[in-house]
Amino acid sequence: MLKKSGSVFILVAMILTLAIGAGGATAAPKAQVTELTIFWAQWPPADYLQEIGNRYEAETGIKVNVVQEPWGSFYDVMAAEWAAKGDAYDMVVGDSQWLGQGAEQGHYLELTDFMVENGIHETVTPATLQFYGEFPAGSGRYWAYPTEGDAVGWAYRKDRLEDPEEMAAFEAEYGYPLAVPETWDQLRDIAEFFYRPDENVYGVGVYTQKDYDGMIMGYENVMFSWGVDWWGEGNQVIGVVNSEEAVEALEFYKELYGFAPPGTNNAFYTEMNSVFVNGQATMIMNYFAFLPDLLNPEVNPYADVTGYFAGPAGPYGDRYTALGGQGMSVLNYISDERKQASLDFIKWFASDEVQQQWADVGGYTCNIAVLESEEFLTNTPYNAAFADSMTFVKDFWNIPAYGELLEPAQRYINGYVVGNVGTAKEALDNMAIEQHEILVEAGVLEE
């Protein structure tokens, strides 16, 4: 049987352990910041940022840690951190849709004065500043520095599109030469021409993923290029997202899906690259951030015959592509010293010189000077298309209710495109009604 002395010893040991643990956890932050932690999704650009961070450490002695979280749980972890008002991270390279939440709910530090005083807002393309950094739209208030520019671009098989026999056959059938498509109609014709299930060759791979936002990130490219937006005057959605042009655009997207390789019914960036490297797809849409994989002959056996182009124009003269990418924000729950150290890092990172380095290591810069440089444009086969795309990007809602607005859009559009549920008009009408109710509930729109 235990003696009391034994129990007391255990108790004292437990108390000591707890005290030491608690003491460690609540140690006061040092005034001198020696380390900065940046939170980002787990993907190659985060590795590139770590490389840039190592250079910052070499210059300043301040260590930079880029903490990576898989895409699937990236938002959840950040949201949990916001809810706890935690200070585990100094900065986050967050999605463009998070801006409203970060700004309105006080998670992000406002960067307007910092960016204007340092002229940083003039170093990046207007579209990227608007979609990665500004909230509310058009307000001139900035919450993030456009860090990883991204947009939906296209990869295609040059050996198919430049094959003389194919070119002759295409011209005979469609009455114009086979070339990289400049309009969506041309893209559709090429997709149809190369749709040959018996040869296991298919025309085009398009996003259809239902789980989160894949379907919308695909459909948006067509929708925007048909002149349709997610909101109209006074944030109205009814009559905007379900306009005649929107119905046409959705029907067109479904038609494109008809030329896609089978099994791409729940497809996003991984599946797009997959159907391209296995030789099925002649063209695929994909974020530029995922195109570097196609340069590698070990991954893509058609690497030397793979070409790239920016999103084509719509039938009414509009040309837009869906925005990807993220901006770097400073979290509001860290100490003033850490906030200042974070701003110092962003100022250093935003300089033309470091942005050039960022582009050199593989990051997609939004810096105008770098984007326009000959060195950048010729650095990879897709950089020219990327720089082009960065001038005509558009995005989904970025207000706090964006997740709620996204859900009916994903559901109805995926249901129509993939599952043949109802008509395009029914899908868009239903989506418009639900989004209207969500906006009214969120106080963004009056009844």
Added chain:
Amino acid sequence: MSQANAQALSPQSAAAAPPRQRRQTSDRAIAWLFITPTIVLLVVMNIFPLFYSLYLSFNDYSVIGSEPPKWVALDNYEKILTSERQRYWHNFTVTGRYALLSVGLQLIIGFGLAMLLREKFRGSGLITTLILIPMMLSPVVVGLFWKLIFDPSKGFFNYLIYTNPRGGAEWLSDPTLGLWSIVIVDVWMWSPFVMLLCLSGLSAIPDYLYEAAAIDRASAWFQFRRITLPQVMPLLLIAVLFRTIEAFKAFDVVMGLTGGGPGDTTETVAVRLYSEAFLGKFRTGESSALAYIVLIIIIAISNLYIRALNRAREG
């Protein structure tokens, strides 16, 4: 050195000095000492979240919002149970159909397999082990590799059932076949579990019952109906209970295969719960209410099964 030994070595000194009052730790205290950490863990990790989520289900609250919970009484429950736009009934219908098909088929196949493997033969142990493998796999992994199996161009499922596989069905993108594909995977994965329970039931039936029936010239069907089935029934009901509860929680396989699509045709309650609670929405209050409704349904169904189980045991 123990206290007893020390006293034995120096009896005089013990007798000379008045014995020190050394209080012993009672058995009860020791019991508490060991139980307390577990109780603390249970309270922190289970009981508190349970009651806190119950409280949140009566509130308008988002875990990532800056607003504190706002009391709305039964509004969340009312919205879930009555609002047409919320589509919750659709999710319950999908889950109900899935549970019915899945559990029903598992029962038939699992019981059938158990009957086949009841008699020992050369290699029966190995076959039983192989059959049990699917239920040992992670559901997420199962979902992902079945996604490849169902793939119309690369997967072999269509090769098995169509003469022209390229002209075969797109299992995961067809609104009707989508649910069936999830059922097929669930049946493949969990029929062995039913089989295992049935096997243990079958092996417990005394041989003399069959011998007596054989003497009375009872037919095989009669023996099955009057001996085998009643004897195995309690275990069958336990299998049905477990599998029904699991079917109501179907999430990982659904997410791995269809993500609830196309549209919302395969969106089960658990998938819906996830999308309401996370995925950019973070409707914590409403999703807590939905979780409690699911819990109540599961408790109600379990009660029905347990009553049936008791009747089967008594009968």
